[in-house]
Amino acid sequence: MRMLNATVPVTGAFVREHLRAPLTLTLLVAVPALFVLIFASVLGEFATALGGTLAERSATSISAGWAAAFLAGTLAFFQVSSSRGADRRLALAGLGPGRVASARIAAAVVLALAVSIVAFATLALRTGIEHPAHAAAAIVAFALIYIGVGAAVGAVVRSPLEGSLIVVLAFSLDVFSGPRMTSNAGLAEWTPTRDAAEVLVAAGGGVGSPQGDWLALAAAVGGSLAVAFGAFLLVARRRG
Amino acid sequence: MTGLARTATATRMAFRDQRRRPLVIVLLVALPAYVVARSIAQTEPTPRRISVPGGLEATTTMQELHGAVMAGGVIAFVAGLVGVFVMESALAGDRRLVVAGFTPGETIAARLAVVVAAVAVALAASVAATAAYFDPRSWPPLVAGLALTGLIYAAIGALSGALLDRLAATYVILFAALTDVTIVQNPMFGDGTPGSLAVLLPGYGPVRMMVDGGFSGAFGAQGELALGIAWTVALGAAVTACLRRAVRRGG
Numbered sequence: 204m205r206m207l208n209a210t211v212p213v214t215g216a217f218v219r220e221h222l223r224a225p226l227t228l229t230l231l232v233a234v235p236a237l238f239v240l241i242f243a244s245v246l247g248e249f250a251t252a253l254g255g256t257l258a259e260r261s262a263t264s265i266s267a268g269w270a271a272a273f274l275a276g277t278l279a280f281f282q283v284s285s286s287r288g289a290d291r292r293l294a295l296a297g298l299g300p301g302r303v304a305s306a307r308i309a310a311a312v313v314l315a316l317a318v319s320i321v322a323f324a325t326l327a328l329r330t331g332i333e334h335p336a337h338a339a340a341a342i343v344a345f346a347l348i349y350i351g352v353g354a355a356v357g358a359v360v361r362s363p364l365e366g367s368l369i370v371v372l373a374f375s376l377d378v379f380s381g382p383r384m385t386s387n388a389g390l391a392e393w394t395p396t397r398d399a400a401e402v403l404v405a406a407g408g409g410v411g412s413p414q415g416d417w418l419a420l421a422a423a424v425g426g427s428l429a430v431a432f433g434a435f436l437l438v439a440r441r442r443g
Numbered sequence: 444m445t446g447l448a449r450t451a452t453a454t455r456m457a458f459r460d461q462r463r464r465p466l467v468i469v470l471l472v473a474l475p476a477y478v479v480a481r482s483i484a485q486t487e488p489t490p491r492r493i494s495v496p497g498g499l500e501a502t503t504t505m506q507e508l509h510g511a512v513m514a515g516g517v518i519a520f521v522a523g524l525v526g527v528f529v530m531e532s533a534l535a536g537d538r539r540l541v542v543a544g545f546t547p548g549e550t551i552a553a554r555l556a557v558v559v560a561a562v563a564v565a566l567a568a569s570v571a572a573t574a575a576y577f578d579p580r581s582w583p584p585l586v587a588g589l590a591l592t593g594l595i596y597a598a599i600g601a602l603s604g605a606l607l608d609r610l611a612a613t614y615v616i617l618f619a620a621l622t623d624v625t626i627v628q629n630p631m632f633g634d635g636t637p638g639s640l641a642v643l644l645p646g647y648g649p650v651r652m653m654v655d656g657g658f659s660g661a662f663g664a665q666g667e668l669a670l671g672i673a674w675t676v677a678l679g680a681a682v683t684a685c686l687r688r689a690v691r692r693g694g
Contacts, residue, residue: 221610224607224608224611226607226611227607227608227610227611230611230614230615231614234614234617234618237618237622238618238621241622241626242621242626244632245626245632248631248632249631249632273617274614277610277613277614277617278610281609281610281613285609360466362464362466362467362528363528363531363609364464364467364524364525364527364528365464365466365467365470367524367528367613368467368470368471368474368521368524369470371474371520371521371524372470372473372474372477375474375477375478376477379478379481379482379485
């Protein structure tokens with residue numbers, strides 16, 4: 204209880220830290236919405252060009268997942284890279300690395316949920332979703348998985364240019380290898396969002412996913428959040 | 444110290460600043476090379492009819508179209524990010540240089556040299572990857588289109604970096620580059636001709652030049668070249684004015 208009491212106000216402060224600039228808040232709402240609206244119309248054609256079998260409705264759905272993933276990943280990267288000194292001082296001042304890391308990850312999850320809700324709502328308004336609960340869970344999973352990707356990059360790479368390019372590279376690898384995006388499976392078995400994409404593609408096509416897919420998705424999300432927690436913890440502990 | 448010597452010193456220091464982060468060079472090569480090579484190699488050779496500058500039409504394949512235009516999207520994004528963060532470095536450090544006796548023009552020239560060099564690295568990697576999979580009808584318009592895309596988006600990134608925080612600027616670059624260069628101007632989508640409003644976006648001229656170089660033996664994109672140069676000059680002037688104001692302001 205004491206840990207929760209200390210963590211909640213800090214989490215609120217970390218969320219406000221990112222939303223200080225009114226334009227950032229506007230972009231967190233506008234970019235996923237526009238991303239879904241614009242990309243939904245072409246992703247089916249893009250997948251067909253790559254030899255994939257992604258039907259238009261499923262392609263529309265997956266655009267929401269990718270919007271949430273990229274925004275959450277870059278957000279987590281900048282959270283880690285821009286808060287190194289402050290987090291360590293907070294930890295040393297008595298909050299402790301565990302609470303700082305918990306507050307950071309809670310703030311990242313809150314912002315990722317906000318982005319996911321916008322992406323989901325846009326998708327629902329644009330095309331309607333036959334399996335809304337499945338689609339919502341998969342979009343949130345995309346965002347949570349990319350919190351792990353962004354935070355891990357931020358813990359290792361200090362420069363914002365290098366880090367953001369690495370997040371983009373990871374995102375590109377993921378997009379090109381996504382399920383049914385291409386006839387050449389390549390890295391598809393190893394991409395972090397494979398299970399989220401499978402569930403979202405199925406939900407977009409009006410099909411529910413089997414229990415095995417949900418278990419795999421839960422493992423991917425859990426693993427990713429554990430990586431993110433480790434990254435935030437490392438930054439709060441490490442000198443410099 | 445003369446103005447030229449100070450400019451040379453500032454440029455040397457700006458490049459030294461970048462050399463401390465060798466991973467940037469690796470990423471400027473690896474990211475465009477991977478995206479271009481993978482997208483061309485994986486695309487199916489499905490037939491596609493497109494319009495080419497000069498009022499012509501050409502029948503090609505989706506794979507060849509990816510060869511002609513894919514590099515533009517990735518260069519736009521990479522150059523945009525370079526613009527964002529070089530501007531951030533400039534705002535953080537160059538005021539001190541001005542206080543120490545450099546003129547704003549000298550510090551700006553150094554930063555612009557870094558941006559142009561970064562665009563050149565990404566351009567070289569993209570062209571090399573494109574050449575491995577695609578044989579355009581004419582290289583000069585294609586390369587010029589890619590270079591203009593890089594310069595235009597580097598300037599858009601620099602302006603975003605000056606006006607917004609880094610997260611917002613990154614989102615703006617992601618959205619602008621993907622929407623303009625990768626979708627609106629891309630003849631892979633729709634009926635193979637950019638929509639009527641596409642001409643209003645900065646990617647129009649450069650991407651039409653890429654299409655011209657890819658599929659037309661005779662250069663017919665004079666108007667598009669002029670438009671691309673006009674965007675580059677206008678945005679370059681805006682970046683210069685923005686940097687000049689920022690480094691003079693102090694504090």
